[in-house]
Amino acid sequence: MKIHKIPHHKIDFNLYDRCLENSAQYRYSATSTFLNAVAGNQWDIMVLGNYDAVMPIPFVKKMGVKFVLLPKLCQQLGVFSAHDSQAMNMEFHRYLMKNYFVAYYAYNQYNSLPDDFKCRQNFILQNQPYEEAFRKYSPKRKRKLRLEEEVAENAVWRAIPFEEGKDFMLTNMVGHRQEKDAMAYIDTLQALSETGRMYFYAFYYHGEIINALALYQDTNAVALLGTYNVKEKIKLNGSSKLVDFAISEWISQKDFDFEGSDVPSVEEFFRGFRPALFHYPTVFFHKKELLKQWHWRKIGGLFGF
Numbered sequence: 097m098k099i100h101k102i103p104h105h106k107i108d109f110n111l112y113d114r115c116l117e118n119s120a121q122y123r124y125s126a127t128s129t130f131l132n133a134v135a136g137n138q139w140d141i142m143v144l145g146n147y148d149a150v151m152p153i154p155f156v157k158k159m160g161v162k163f164v165l166l167p168k169l170c171q172q173l174g175v176f177s178a179h180d181s182q183a184m185n186m187e188f189h190r191y192l193m194k195n196y197f198v199a200y201y202a203y204n205q206y207n208s209l210p211d212d213f214k215c216r217q218n219f220i221l222q223n224q225p226y227e228e229a230f231r232k233y234s235p236k237r238k239r240k241l242r243l244e245e246e247v248a249e250n251a252v253w254r255a256i257p258f259e260e261g262k263d264f265m266l267t268n269m270v271g272h273r274q275e276k277d278a279m280a281y282i283d284t285l286q287a288l289s290e291t292g293r294m295y296f297y298a299f300y301y302h303g304e305i306i307n308a309l310a311l312y313q314d315t316n317a318v319a320l321l322g323t324y325n326v327k328e329k330i331k332l333n334g335s336s337k338l339v340d341f342a343i344s345e346w347i348s349q350k351d352f353d354f355e356g357s358d359v360p361s362v363e364e365f366f367r368g369f370r371p372a373l374f375h376y377p378t379v380f381f382h383k384k385e386l387l388k389q390w391h392w393r394k395i396g397g398l399f400g401f
Contacts, residue, residue, distance in 0.1 A: 097145035099191045101153075104137045111147040119176035121206035124314035126152050126173050133287040134167040142191060144184070149177035151188050153196065163386065164198040168284045169312075169321050171218065171355050172376050174203035182208040189379075197386050198379050205374040213377035217363075218356035220317075221371040226344045229369075233340075237368030240336040247332050253299045253341050256308075258289040261296050261324075264305045268324040285310060285322070297342055299334035307334035309342055317351040318342075339369065 109128045116126055124130055131139050131152060139154040140162075152173050155162040166173065175185045185207050192198060203209060205218060221229060233241075243251065266282050288294050293314065299307035306329040310322040320342075325335050343352050354366045356374075381389070 097148065099142055099144050099188060101195060102141050102143055104139055107141055108147065112141060112150055115147045115150050116176050118178060120178060120180050121174065121176050121204050122316070123172055123174075123176075123204050123206075124312065124317060124319060125170050126176060126204075127314070129291055129293070130288070130312070130314075131167075131170070133291055134170050134284050138167075142188060144177070144188075149175060149184060149188070151175045151192070153192070153201075155196070156199075162196060164192070164196045164201050166200055166202055168281055169288070172202045172204040174207045174376075176204075180206055180208055182210070185209055193379075197389055198381055199386060200381075201379045203377045205376040207377060209377045214380070215375040215377050216356065216358060218374045218376060219354040219363075219366045219369075219371035220374060221343065221347060221352040221354070221369055223316075223349070223351050224347060226347050229343060229347050230340075232370040234368045234370060237336060240333040240368075241340055243333060243337065247301065247334075250302050251300065251332075251334065251337075253297065253334070253338055256296050256298045258286065258294065258296055261298050261305065261308045262286075264298070264308055265310070265322065265324045268308070268326060269322070288312060288321075295342075297338050299338045301329065301332060301334060306332065307338050309338050311342060311346075313346075313350070317353045318346045319353040320355050335365075336368075343369065 113128055116122060131154065135154045138156065139152055142151040142153060143149070153164055154167050154170065154173070156165050157163075175188050177184065185203070186209070189209070192201070202216070262282060265285070266278055269278060269281060285294070293312055295311040295313060295318070297309040297311070298305045306326045308324040309320065312319045312321050320339070323335060346352055352371070354369075354371055357363050357366065
């Protein structure tokens with residue numbers, strides 16, 4: 097059986113979703129529901145046989161050329177099949193590199209690939225009774241959950257609708273320097289909210305939001321897609337209280353996926369809840385390397401090699 101490409105408008109979503117649901121590597125971020133929300137129709141798939149294995153390929157278009165790039169809020173994709181196989185994963189990888197210009201792509205934590213792939217990390221608190229999960233929290237995290245008396249008397253934390261937290265999240269998100277990037281991020285949250293799978297939580301202090309969380313709920317897990325905080329109020333520990341509250345709501349039913357981070361302070365925060373550490377392989381090329389690839393492929397096309 098050969099691997100072949102299928103553009104978005106020709107995908108059989110019933111077969112695609114069935115392959116994903118029966119795969120050894122199932123992950124919410126590869127579902128058609130999630131990808132259609134975060135990438136629109138800007139994703140193709142690579143398929144082995146009659147959807148025996150699939151690999152979603154999100155992209156952006158520049159000057160008519162498709163550049164593979166994971167969309168906002170999408171951490172891992174990769175190969176999905178009934179049984180994971182490094183040989184098959186590498187076949188997909190070679191096909192990807194031959195047929196696309198790859199700016200950034202992330203396989204999933206269950207994909208076996210050679211050790212020379214650069215890996216990033218993810219943290220997952222696995223499904224268990226909340227009392228057991230809480231007992232494993234670090235001593236520091238437990239201390240931070242004991243709010244000061246004045247804070248406790250003037251604080252409320254609860255689930256909220258997207259519209260109630262939208263402006264706060266827009267104002268307090270981290271990592272989006274330009275307004276258009278921040279608005280695109282909020283638009284993505286809006287699209288995800290319309291799937292009916294998003295949950296938002298807020299910590300109010302004296303009647304104003306100072307912390308918020310965005311969670312995506314799927315079959316086996318809830319994923320922490322974003323944390324938003326008023327910097328000046330970080331020491332009140334509302335963020336710790338809010339994450340613990342979300343964990344208490346979900347952990348007896350599903351895994352709690354922190355989505356990982358390479359930022360040391362965020363990593364330290366997540367580790368305090370004692371999640372398990374996982375690694376996922378990635379592929380990354382700088383703009384200069386992509387231009388070089390484009391140049392050589394153009395020459396190859398002119399001379400037929």
